[in-house]
Amino acid sequence: MLQYILRRALLMIPTLIVTSLVAYIIIELPPGDFATSYVANLAAQGDMASQETARVIREQYGLDQPATVRYLKWMQGILTQGNFGIAFELRQPVSSFIWERVWLTLALSLGSILITWALAFPIGIYSAVKQYSIGDYFFTFLGFIGIAVPGFLLALVLMYVQFKYLGQTSGGLFSSEFLTAPWSWDKVLDLLQHIWLPVIILAVGGTAELIRIMRANLLDELRKPYVITARAKGLPEWRVLLKYPVRLALNPFVSTIGWTLPFLVSGSIILSVVMNLPTTGPMLLRALQVQDMYLAGALILILSVLTIIGTLLSDILLAWLDPRIRYQ
């Protein structure tokens, strides 16, 4: 088992390297040189930055050196000092202000995963065991709707309903009095009061997909001979179900965390823009719009790394659940 985890973790390294490369390519894509635009921007704001400042920046980021060196310098900064570069618009180091948003994104995604599981698991089992029942048709149809309606549309509609009938403009994760307040219990409670709507909206799409996966997996497993063996032992039906086919259908289910996570992170970005949530989404969008590339690159890198780690965790969980992988 330990060997499996080690091997799997080692395999993650090339993926991480490729991810950082892709993030860096995105940083480099817009035309022009970061220092020039930075200086131009400072000048526009009345700050008389000299050619000296530009030279210092060029040196610091190795902008006059080939792309590979620049990439290595960037990576070195991240790995040794946690330095993701300077956010162009705020004129602050990226690492100084993004983490709170990253944590909130993570909280949003994890909350959605939990809700997704809590809903999809029992419904999937029900749908498979009662195949072709009214309930199964109902959930199947609901599932299709959940897949067809993108989260941001759902959010728009719900916000419209909320506005029209409750007269509220929602959005944000905090009430105004907590917006800038330091973290406290009250702030957490306030967060919980606001976060449930985006969490549920996010969970809807994932739940729909997972119900279908769970149902299909379980239907496959229900037809396997070992289920008959379990019945022939004299086990009550619910114990047969839970101990054997459900347990086996869990394996592909667990392996879906791997793709649910990128799916949720992606969804949360658009949803956050619509609902004006203080997560990474609006910040990334803004950064891309004004071509604040170090900030954008840092966000893309962090989000990708988090999902890759999530995939790794789901693989490990899968190996723990399935001896056939563990003893490979």
Added chain:
Amino acid sequence: MQTLTPEVMLEVNNLKMHFPIRKGFRQRVVGHVKAVDDVSFAVRRGETLGLVGESGCGKTTIGRCIMRAYDPTAGAILYCNAKNEQVDLAALKSSDLKPYRRELRMIFQDPYSSLNPRMTVLDIVGEPLKVHGVARGAELEDRVANLLKRVGLRPEYMRRYPHAFSGGQRQRIGIARALALDPRIVVADEAVSALDVSVQAQILNLLEDLQAELNLTYLFISHDLSVVEYVADRVAVMYVGKIVELAETTALFAQPKHPYTEALLSAVPKPDPTMRSKRIVLEGDVADPANPPRGCYFHPRCRYAEDRCKTETPALRAVGQVGNLSHFAACHRAEELNLRGVVS
């Protein structure tokens, strides 16, 4: 290169087929499954040579090597073609094999997966004729109709798809495809194993009739000893990639010379309650072809094993003679043992 004697049509010499076992991220080769490990035998003109053994013993692999569906690791497959020229099939490039694909044909085990469900019987049976440019258009249809008649199917059915036929009928289609190019050798790989017992006999009789009519030579691969005894003139018994005994059918079944053959014969349940006898039950499992034991591969399960069986690998050698046919066995004690066969 040796030359074949006139009565031999195909000779397999020291054939080896090792499949690499790959593991890990870089797919490194960590070992080899010795599916066929140094096997030699000859197939005589017009005979049926039976090849028996348990699953994983390498009998199917031999058939596929001869058909060159696999590229053998080592060894020679000498074949005497219709013009009496001798070639080594194992040494030919795949591009040079095409003429021999006409003379050596194969019948598959599974009558379902061996017929493409998306093609009509006409297309399936006609495919080899088209590929070799033998016939097309109306002539192709005529030839397919004749082939279908020959295997006992109605020619009107040639526009049907395989799903219209029962297992036995599908196997007849497979046989018609094998016969399409007037072959000389037919490799029948478990040709009746997937069929119901009542249909099995129909196909066995058909194969027998076709052999007499078309002067075919069969390599009949099967795990079913009763079927092999019924169809084969000579029988080779395989164990873990090697031939352990090869002899004329009657001799092999009546007086086996290898303990494995004896155990195998005794294990087959006989459909006659008056013949209930004490079975020889082998201990343990078949050896792992990736990691076989030293000495005779069979020694850990053999009740006659001696010390030398654990170290010396016995060679397949002639241990007797029936008529002009030698009785081969790969056992150190073949001559001294008096093994139990089956008697009628």
Added chain:
Amino acid sequence: MKDESTLLEVKNLKTHFFLDEGTVKAVEGADLTIRRGGTLGVVGESGCGKSVMSYSILQLVESPGRIVAGQILFHRQLKCNGQSQMMDVIDLAALAPNSRAMRDIRGEEIAMIFQEPMTSLSPVHTIGNQIEEVITLHRRVDHATARRQAVDMLRRVGIPKPEERVDAYPFQLSGGMRQRAMIAMALACHPSLLIADEPTTALDVTTQAQILELIQELQRDLGMAVMLITHNLGMVAEICEEIVVMYLGEVVERADVFSLFREPLHPYTRALLRSIPRLGQIKQGRLDPIQGAVPDPYNRPVGCPFHPRCAQMMPGTCDRIHPELIERRDNRAVRCLLCEP
């Protein structure tokens, strides 16, 4: 004929499958009796309903299949104070498939082993876990005792190093070992009947011999009855006392093993015996195959189900009249118009 020794009687059992394409009468009149400690063989080709019949006994037939008629009488010996001989006859066909009463029979009184030892065991649970489960389910024992009994059972079925193998997963065992583990699981509660559905079909001949030997040995030791379901006539000839031949869901002939092989009565049995090559009877002429193939399950022939393939078919009779299973005085039964007195 009904005496103390009767264990299980199946009377005119009918199990049908209700599909979109039509009704498949998988079992359409099965009658048989198993004696306490006896060995009954059920033979027939694929599609003859032998497996469905055995699943019906334990009410394991899944929807859209259903028992539509007949009785399955199980003579249970109530063991009070270990010795008492109270008899209790239950009609299993009348029990609800998942009722308490039915579940008490399964695994405890009647156990079953299947064709595919690989897929019939759960791949993600250790064999020990799967054996202990059946013990704790039917016996009031703690976990440690159940585990000890499981190890004992594994030893008894000839698995080497049972203390270690008890924690092995099925994929770590060879096919033969898996089937042994399966047998250990089935026999863990010492049932009075073991139903073996093609227990050796997926195995090689030498392994098959090992398993047959094991079943016979355990039967002698434990005194259970065995119902062996197979298409292999050789196997029933080797170990069974009585034989039932099925064709298209019906029992067409029933006899003791010696009479059946010496003097088969039904044309199907006769044809079947003539069509198989026999070991040790080298080339005594050609095989005598049965014409045609088993009919499509949706289209049962009218009259005798075997008449389209029967060499002795009487036109106008066999294709119209459906024969009854006639009990003969020599304790045999046959379903054929030719054999009616």
Added chain:
Amino acid sequence: MNTEKETPVYVAPQWKLVWWKFRKHKLALVSGIVILLIYLVALFVEILAPFLPDQTNSKYLYAPPQSLHFVDEQGNWGLYVYGYTSKIDPVALRRTFEIDSSVKIPVGLLVEGVPYKLFNLIPGNRHLLAPLDPDQPMYLLGADRLGRDVLSRLIVGTRVSMSIGLVGVLLSLVLGILLGGLSGYYGGNIDNLIQRVIEFLRSIPSIPLWMGLSAALPLDWDPLRVYFAITVILSLIGWTGLARVVRGRFLSLREEDFVMAARLDGASEMRIILGHMLPAFTSHIIAAITLAIPGMILSETALSFLGLGLREPVVSWGVLLQNAQDIRSIATAPWLLIPALAVVVSVLALNFLGDGLRDAADPYAR
């Protein structure tokens, strides 16, 4: 059944069996018809749209939808819509509209209007449904903030949104078949490498990546170039699913006895792949394509919605929804959300259709 009656099934080729199996799925069948209609709309945009999509009218900003009437109060037949009365809201200083049932604006079928070139070839000026007097307002689905007709824009957007899915999927298909085929056919190290790439692409969140890539598109590109750049970006990530399907089918088919039989018949590799293997998975590929299109449509909608995908003056459903981004404009003009309905209906229908096709794809499954 006797022999003569059985024959149709016995001689039915693959496509017939697939069709017979498919038509049992009523929902999929209906969805197929819906999709067909949507693509017909996309094809005949010029005729179907009453107005040009960028035709503004400052007199009718945010005019609400009218309904089409067939019979007037007097019971006379005729097609018409009611006009508007407008008043200025003194508080919000905004013009609001009400339907004025005293003004009848007659509309007609195949009315002469703005000239166009159908498929950029055939000149014409007839519009299926338009007011007889082109200066009169007809907003069946309301107007947007510039007084443009939402219906016309929706119809025009259909072409872009539905085709971006198709083009994107076709690009993915080329990549997927090529790489999936290579992977499945050669196996070994090539397979290993391609599988790693696929795993990598699947494990990174796609939207940030898309956002990054499309933000990097130069702003001065013309709409057509942006359109193709976006499809390329979408298909760069979208091919993985198709590649998996193709590879899986290749791997399982390679093991089939009938493929070996064809090889032993002496057939060339090309003949085996094209004649024996390809027909066995065309139906699977068609199903996979159908299931991949909705993803593309949704991605385009999302990107354009965020302002990172297609931009004005190109009209797509996502671009239209951009107008509905903030809650104020939706509150003023809820009809701006109608393009969302188009997205949902087409995605739903494609999913049902794809599901039905997938179930029917292998009529030989036993």
